[in-house]
Amino acid sequence: MKRNAVAIPDWWDAVLRRVLELPDFDGRTLQRFVPPLEQLSEHLNAVDERSGRPSLYMHKRLLRETYLLYYSTANLLKPLWVLDQLWPEGPPPGPAPLRVLDLGCGPGTGIAALHVWTQRHPEGRPLLVKGIDASEANASLYRQVGDAIGAITGISIPCDVRQGDAARPPGEAASHDLVMALNLLNEIPEKKHAAFLSRCEELLVPGGVLLLVEPALRLTSRVLLRLRDHAVAEGWNVRVPCFRQADCPALVSEKDWCHHDLPWERPQHIAWLDEVVGNVKRSLKFSCLVLRKGGMDVPDTISSEDEGKTAPQAEPQAAPRLRVVSELFVEKGRTWCHCCGEEGRRVYQRNHRDRSGDNADFDRCVRYDTLAVEGAEARLHDVRITAESTVRLLSRSIVDSTNIG
Numbered sequence: 001m002k003r004n005a006v007a008i009p010d011w012w013d014a015v016l017r018r019v020l021e022l023p024d025f026d027g028r029t030l031q032r033f034v035p036p037l038e039q040l041s042e043h044l045n046a047v048d049e050r051s052g053r054p055s056l057y058m059h060k061r062l063l064r065e066t067y068l069l070y071y072s073t074a075n076l077l078k079p080l081w082v083l084d085q086l087w088p089e090g091p092p093p094g095p096a097p098l099r100v101l102d103l104g105c106g107p108g109t110g111i112a113a114l115h116v117w118t119q120r121h122p123e124g125r126p127l128l129v130k131g132i133d134a135s136e137a138n139a140s141l142y143r144q145v146g147d148a149i150g151a152i153t154g155i156s157i158p159c160d161v162r163q164g165d166a167a168r169p170p171g172e173a174a175s176h177d178l179v180m181a182l183n184l185l186n187e188i189p190e191k192k193h194a195a196f197l198s199r200c201e202e203l204l205v206p207g208g209v210l211l212l213v214e215p216a217l218r219l220t221s222r223v224l225l226r227l228r229d230h231a232v233a234e235g236w237n238v239r240v241p242c243f244r245q246a247d248c249p250a251l252v253s254e255k256d257w258c259h260h261d262l263p264w265e266r267p268q269h270i271a272w273l274d275e276v277v278g279n280v281k282r283s284l285k286f287s288c289l290v291l292r293k294g295g296m297d298v299p300d301t302i303s304s305e306d307e308g309k310t311a312p313q314a315e316p317q318a319a320p321r322l323r324v325v326s327e328l329f330v331e332k333g334r335t336w337c338h339c340c341g342e343e344g345r346r347v348y349q350r351n352h353r354d355r356s357g358d359n360a361d362f363d364r365c366v367r368y369d370t371l372a373v374e375g376a377e378a379r380l381h382d383v384r385i386t387a388e389s390t391v392r393l394l395s396r397s398i399v400d401s402t403n404i405g
């Protein structure tokens with residue numbers, strides 16, 4: 001098992017077998033998914049060519065089923081990390097069910113993710129889910145997946161899934177606590193993103209949150225970052241992954257983007273398909289963004305808030321939090337990585353001779369961990385961690401596997 005890797009819940013295999021009517025996950029059974037997976041992979045990676053145009057790739061049954069088998073399996077754990085960052089204690093307390101809107105819901109990724117989330121927090125507030133997808137066939141598959149999870153786990157989440165336009169989602173004002181759009185934005189032309197954001201704002205209760213996940217491709221990730229900056233200008237507050245509200249520093253250079261890279265236990269059927277098709281889903285890469293409208297002065301009607309909980313220390317934060325936004329590079333004389341925080345995106349580096357007990361946490365950090373660095377020397381091109389500096393790892397970038405199915 002990989003260190004800190006998260007595994008999909010045990011019940012997911014049974015759900016896939018039931019919905020897709022698979023006797024097993026042997027090569028002979030999986031073989032028929034190979035050509036559609038090749039087609040889907042090619043399509044989904046060609047973001048340049050489709051540049052935000054909605055596609056009809058899910059209108060064939062075998063493509064939809066392959067998406068569920070392969071992509072939903074890989075995608076369902078991604079929003080969990082984001083939800084954990086936002087609400088470490090699980091669904092925030094409240095008098096009524098937490099109303100979730102899953103936009104561009106596809107064939108069932110979101111409902112699977114929400115099941116895992118609630119199962120990890122059995123005392124948490126119940127959920128009420130609405131889903132919207134351009135394809136009625138996807139909506140129907142989503143319902144089947146929700147029903148199958150309920151039948152297999154014995155826990156059901158009410159969900160109402162309909163065909164509709166997720167770029168202009170229907171619904172009453174202030175009717176949802178959480179709007180999520182997983183891998184949808186790249187299928188909506190960028191010129192429509194501002195209107196999409198305004199519509200989400202209308203649908204959310206004050207203090208409600210918008211959770212976006214996108215592929216970790218440079219192009220799609222940068223589009224998300226541009227939406228982030230637009231949202232901040234419109235008065236939204238960025239909750240995840242940034243510790244800074246000012247303009248995103250990754251947008252300064254065309255080369256940069258921002259994404260997570262979550263270790264996972266790749267299920268055997270994914271490994272088999274990867275081998276045959278030539279994909280490499282060894283980890284879960286994604287870009288994400290959580291926005292909350294109203295700023296910090298708006299009373300939190302739905303959130304238990306995470307401030308201080310991601311950082312276990314109870315004492316006031318002396319040093320501002322930093323997000324590690326690259327790998328950690330260990331070179332001949334030094335160790336370095338990119339970190340992003342209030343001061344922007346900077347190279348943090350430590351010469352090997354400056355390693356000390358107080359800064360040893362720097363050796364352990366990986367992408368998307370949260371750090372606090374004190375006593376470092378800010379220079380023109382980097383920030384030098386000296387022998388006297390303190391580096392504290394405040395939270396790991398992993399999903400805790402406890403209570404996953």
Ligand SMILES: C[S@@+](CC[C@H](N)C(=O)[O-])C[C@H]1O[C@@H](n2cnc3c(N)ncnc32)[C@H](O)[C@@H]1O
Nearest residue numbers: 054104105106109133134165166167182183187
């Ligand atoms: C890449 S899939 C993502 C599915 C699922 N959310 C996930 O993360 O695995 C994108 C989904 O968005 C849907 N979609 C694209 N444009 C849409 C639109 N304007 N309105 C509603 N659904 C849309 C597609 O039908 C497809 O199911």
